[in-house]
Amino acid sequence: MGERRFAARIREIAAAADPVSRTYRVKATLLDGLDSARLGMTATVWLPESTVATLSIPLSAVFTPQNTPEQPRAWLVDEAKNSVNLLLDQDKARAVGVSTASLSQTLQAHYTGLPIGQFRDDDKLIDIVWRAEQRLRSAADELPDIMVPAANGKSASLAQFVTFETVFEDGVRWRRDRFPAISVRADVIDGALAPDVAGEIIPQLQALQAQLPPGYFIETGVAKEDAWTAQKSILIWIPLVVIVTLVLLMIQLQNLSRTFPLVRRK
Structure with a gap:
């Protein structure tokens, strides 16, 4: 319809932001021009300038907690x-x-x-x-x-x-392995284990890792790191257990060939 403008009144604002786009859905009612509007048309919305002081922040700073999804929050870094x-x-x-x-x-x-x-x-x-x-x-x-x-x-x-x-x-600057670090922590839902959740998230972070400037990197800690530390303490003894088992078999069987039997084809 060209550059025509119509007045509208906001009749509904969503109580919570969309979890994907992190935007609020707003519904408005046209005060005039109803006979010209058609289903599927798009329009640019102009809002009157407000005299109330506002603060603009990037969408990446907005997040929605799992326990209170109706109360979106913003990250605040106090340098x-x-x-x-x-x-x-x-x-x-x-x-x-x-x-x-x-x-x-x-x-x-x-x-x-x-x-x-x-x-x-x-x-x-x-x-x-x-x-x-x-x-x-x-x-x-x-x-x-x-x-x-x-x-x-x-x-x-x-x-x-x-x-x-x-x-x-x-402010306080936290360090990990003597590097300045920002730690991100989260709770898992009931029935899920932290190492399993971390294993699903790590591959999705590779695209973000590729975009980081030189010198910046992402490391996994807490439950995933603790699980690997526990497994490492167990795996380090496996070679010794295998050697001791073979020695005991050789002593018991008193024959090296019987300790390592070979399957021969007839």
Whole structure:
């Protein structure tokens, strides 16, 4: 129908994304032009510009968990994280009577905690740890108000001798065999074994492996790797078992030819 445009109203949006295309099915009703539309026609849909802030992500970042298929999710890679550096002014710390050791002990007690006793639960001993409340340990604005004991018996706040600096630091980089690695884990359905599922997935990853840049590779671990390790520990003893069996047969039969019988044709 050329460049004609018709107004439509969205009447239905799928609750879950398609597992293959990872797109949502949307149904719309034409407000005009019903007499011109025919079954099988295709059209380009134009949506009005929204004033709400949106974030565009690639479809490859969207996945659907098996336990909650109605709630698609997206992978989020945080390359840098906020952190706070404490810059200690030694002159001010000595002026108020605070040492580096007392500062370290106070921060450890505040965040990590200090064991002050033990609690026995049957045959287990559980440490009783003293530390600050969760809201005080997670709030960065409470950090300057932490009181540090001084040598004169009084206490001084961190803000008196410490300067706070907000910086960005790299997140944790996991390594496997000293190579930076990204681990992908999944659960198998009931009735399936992890090594069998991995054996079906590995051939399908060969096409992806061929597209990776030089230096990148895909390795199988966890259950598949553990199964091969267990089999390897068994297979290593097979040659020794065969040799011992042959030696015992030779000793018992007392004849080398009877140990290795030959089938002769008449």
